[in-house]
Amino acid sequence: xxxxxxxxxxxxxxxxxxxxxxxxxxxxxxxxxxxxxxxxxxxxxxxxxxxxxxxxxxxxxxxxxxxxxxxxxxxxxxxxxxxxxxxxxxxxxxxxxxxxxxxxxxxxxxxxxxxxxxxxxxxxxxxxxxxxxxxxxxxxxxxxxxxxxxxxxxxxxxxxxxxxxxxxxxxxxxxxxxxxxxxxxxxxxxxxxxxxxxxxxxxxxxxxxxxxxxxxxx
Amino acid sequence: xxxxxxxxxxxxxxxxxxxxxxxxxxxxxxxxxxxxxxxxxxxxxxxxxxxxxxxxxxxxxxxxxxxxxxxxxxxxxxxxxxxxxxxxxxxxxxxxxxxxxxxxxxxxxxxxxxxxxxxxxxxxxxxxxxxxxxxxxxxxxxxxxxxxxxxxxxxxxxx
Numbered sequence: 082x083x084x085x086x087x088x089x090x091x092x093x094x095x096x097x098x099x100x101x102x103x104x105x106x107x108x109x110x111x112x113x114x115x116x117x118x119x120x121x122x123x124x125x126x127x128x129x130x131x132x133x134x135x136x137x138x139x140x141x142x143x144x145x146x147x148x149x150x151x152x153x154x155x156x157x158x159x160x161x162x163x164x165x166x167x168x169x170x171x172x173x174x175x176x177x178x179x180x181x182x183x184x185x186x187x188x189x190x191x192x193x194x195x196x197x198x199x200x201x202x203x204x205x206x207x208x209x210x211x212x213x214x215x216x217x218x219x220x221x222x223x224x225x226x227x228x229x230x231x232x233x234x235x236x237x238x239x240x241x242x243x244x245x246x247x248x249x250x251x252x253x254x255x256x257x258x259x260x261x262x263x264x265x266x267x268x269x270x271x272x273x274x275x276x277x278x279x280x281x282x283x284x285x286x287x288x289x290x291x292x293x294x295x296x297x298x299x
Numbered sequence: 300x301x302x303x304x305x306x307x308x309x310x311x312x313x314x315x316x317x318x319x320x321x322x323x324x325x326x327x328x329x330x331x332x333x334x335x336x337x338x339x340x341x342x343x344x345x346x347x348x349x350x351x352x353x354x355x356x357x358x359x360x361x362x363x364x365x366x367x368x369x370x371x372x373x374x375x376x377x378x379x380x381x382x383x384x385x386x387x388x389x390x391x392x393x394x395x396x397x398x399x400x401x402x403x404x405x406x407x408x409x410x411x412x413x414x415x416x417x418x419x420x421x422x423x424x425x426x427x428x429x430x431x432x433x434x435x436x437x438x439x440x441x442x443x444x445x446x447x448x449x450x451x452x453x454x455x456x457x458x
Binding site for chain 2: 139140143144153154155156157158159162163175177178201202222223224225227
């Protein structure tokens with residue numbers, strides 16, 4: 082994984098290939114060596130280029146169509162199974178659930194709060210190639226991945242940094258409150274400051290714990 | 300009640316009355332399958348009719364190869380929520396002619412084929428309604444397949 086992977090991407094949708102390329106090449110060293118929009122081109126590319134990984138959209142057409150003409154878009158699984166069988170050294174990832182919500186966001190560099198997620202029979206988590214690489218073992222057949230988009234609130238996005246701020250502020254307030262009490266200068270204000278400080282500190286610790294648990298679960 | 304409303308969403312059972320749906324739901328059970336698992340296997344005895352509640356299933360047929368022992372799997376359709384799988388549970392010889400591979404985590408309502416056949420035998424009105432809907436579904440699938448065949452042939456010819 083240190084030297085990166087050579088990857089073939091196959092999807093009829095250019096916006097999907099754009100999104101996956103962006104995510105994949107963000108992890109250093111990975112190279113997209115070919116892109117295909119149908120089954121025959123995917124097979125030719127994979128046979129000729131011998132990539133380490135092929136990422137294939139399950140709704141891949143067999144033929145290139147003209148606008149408005151219905152095509153069978155059921156070729157992704159066939160391509161994934163054929164590659165796994167013919168080229169057992171290639172890790173094969175079959176992506177599903179490319180609904181309009183995912184596709185409309187995939188083609189843009191939107192700053193909408195949230196992240197593109199993947200789910201492999203478990204909880205949704207951000208798309209990471211190293212995870213896909215671990216799941217898609219050569220010779221074991223395709224790994225089935227569901228793609229989606231997870232929207233996040235301000236609190237969800239900033240839970241960690243808000244918790245850090247609460248820990249520092251709470252600790253600082255508690256210390257000031259204690260020193261006011263010890264010096265007997267302002268015991269009432271000191272006690273109130275300690276209580277507020279402990280409350281903020283507890284909130285910070287709870288936030289940190291939630292973040293850690295969530296991270297562990299993912 | 301939840302099973303009945305799930306059945307009602309499937310075209311095969313949509314025209315049935317609530318009391319008939321309740322009767323059928325007594326022979327049904329909710330099941331879940333992981334992505335990549337095989338829901339039905341070509342050649343196996345069809346014991347259950349499945350109504351998809353969530354997820355997608357690829358319908359595959361094994362095509363014999365010129366060389367080599369194993370055949371090549373070809374996907375002919377992808378079915379989604381509220382569609383039916385495993386019609387062979389209703390039609391003789393009750394053997395699956397296709398394989399269903401779950402593309403996602405799939406939730407189905409599995410209805411015992413034997414009990415459904417018995418219900419149809421006892422109440423021909425149910426049978427008539429179910430088979431009418433089944434014919435409509437098969438006709439619509441046939442029409443879609445024809446359209447795709449025409450498109451793909453045109454597409455190849457025009458390249």
